[in-house]
Amino acid sequence: MESIYKLSSKDERIFNNNHLVVIPSSSKLYMSEKIPYVFRQNTDFLYLSGCLEPGSALVLSGAGGGHHTSTLFVRQKDVHSEMWDGPRTGTEGALELFGVDQSLPMQELGLFLKSFSKSHSKFMLWYDFTHPAEPEVHKTMQGFLANTINKVWESPKHLLHRLRLYKSPSEVALMRTSCKVASEAIAVTMQDSHPGVTEHQLFARVDYECRMRGAETLAYPPVVAGGTRANIIHYISNNQVVQAGEMVLMDAGNTSN
Template sequence: MVFLTMQRHLCCRLLSRKFLEPNWSRSNIVVVAPLRKRWFGQPAAQTHPHLVAEGEITPGLTVEEFHSRRCKLVRSALKTFQGLKSTEHHLFIFPSATTSFMTNDIPYTFRQNTDFLYLCGFQEADSLLIIKANSESLTTGDHESILFVPRKDAAKELWDGPRSGAHGAAVLTGVDAAFNSNEVEKYLQHYNKEHKNYVLWYNHGHPVHADFNSRVVGQLMQDKRHKCVENTTNLMHRLRVFKSVAETSLMQQSVEIASAAFIDVMKFSKPMINEAQVWAKMDFECRMRGAEFLAYPPVVAGGARANIIHYITNNQVVRDGEMILMDAGCEFHGYTSDLTRTWPVSGRFTEAQKQLYNATLYVQEECIKLCTQAYSLDEIFTRMLHLLAEQLSNLGIIPPETPPAQQINLARKYCPHHVSHYLGMDVHDTSTVSRGMKLQPNMIVTVEPGIYIPSDDYSVASRYRGIGIRIEDNILVTDSNPINMSVTCPKNVEEIEELMSK
């Protein structure tokens, strides 16, 4: 009954929306009639009730949440042009990702374009979302959303699996209208003919879909009936950096999956294990707990290879007495986790390893405390350098007579990366949001200091050379104290050694 009610509501919206073009083939608009059970191009409540609840587009995210995101986008965009009467109309274009092939007709694993997915939840390649608004939308966010999707094609579906088609896309997403993707050129030509001096919102700096960009949007931009072209990237990142309750819940699940997988990987590791086996174990444990795939190629670095910050070769043997530094996370229904742990493959830290590890852990825990509205990520980074300099001086790695400014330079030498980045649908999320802005509630960030001592740094005592350590947790910023979302993943020396002894 709930599903039929939603369909009737969508039918009314499709026929009554004031933004629909009066002359552009109203008969082409997909009106949603009650559906028998059918297959879609992605999990849906009708086919995957164990994953997707009624009223959700993707697991945990409702039709209403996606509509609210589009409203926020429109309001935020129109504020830029508030008071300018010559910019009555706004057209937003968001292409999906396309399928990439490793060879001939063998595809890579498909991952949807993040901004497109954020705004409509549709998972099929070679689709396009158009959002239309006018100046009245400034206060309400009212808009028309239109999807263009691959048409139903029995021959292609025989090989590649079901497609939703325009009808199914409208049912799944609750957009105002849906068409086959081969109609997008005709639609935009009509819009361009009927409107002048409109604002075109499109990520022209880094086009997501090369074919749409050259064949469709390129022609639109050449006609120059629009007043200006505005890049959507900054706008989208400012929205995505703040997580809703539902998004935070999905990210917490992603972090908990990765944390539990880390525990099993630590217990699985032993001297002479290959880094590739550790990688495979992490991938297996994340998938067994419901993650779709790892969020990025993991770093599995044994011994001195931990000093290569983005080491992803992962094909060497880890010998007795060495440590493993693993930087890994998973993607769970579109949301990522990003953790790092370092542990001794033998199960016991040497004294030198323990000293460097505890120094890193102290710095990390102090930095986590700073993830409040009083600090920016850049300010936490500056504090990290001072804390690292202090710890490295205590260990004699930085000579005690070193001037303060030189101590900071040496701390940067032994930790050449930033302490944090924003985390969300992408691992290095919302990259255009400045790390110089103060943190705000509902942001999620990483905290990941490290100490890396190269094997050939003869200014350092031999017992420390070749050791690389990083510890990374995922932190939710709140109105009060920060919340460590990955608190269940062991990181104290005693916890790790006890876990490894089982």
């Protein structure tokens, strides 16, 4: 889906104080009817909100006079669902935990967008229609765009990724900790290597050592490639035996708390 309209310098002045930014969470995916894959949050949503829950969306709205509001849409508390999947923050908990201006149930996202559209005849919509992260949010956004007179939108990804280049002191400290954890874990894994070990065992060892040092998870599927398999750029099968005299190439990193 192409951007419907590109802003000119005149348009930028018109829409300068009227913006609507919608950043969805990731959705939970299932490998079978009731067994989910390991959940990975949409990193842009996580960066802006700090929320790790699926089925959520962050809306940043800005209007004239410097009035800006952050609204986090989350799943409501549900005793039955929480018995299976664990506790939900809910709308009341989200206010205190994530520091947003207001929190509303996900079911009200469409009504919120409609209300904003009625109050602002011209505004710039920031939402990534080309790479939807959450199906229900995307369905709501498609309906919203189809039913509003205002058709001006653009993906916020390039702006967010530029923003994420600048690291706070706490982010720098966390990155240093992550590097220290990964380097120590890889060093211990090297010491435990021997002829006949499998790539999968080395994968498991570096994962274990990272987690035991405080890492939340590995940052990506690691490359553990013995012998000529090291020439395969994105080798992640990690299922062969490492023979005596073979070099092992490992590319691994972690995400620290």
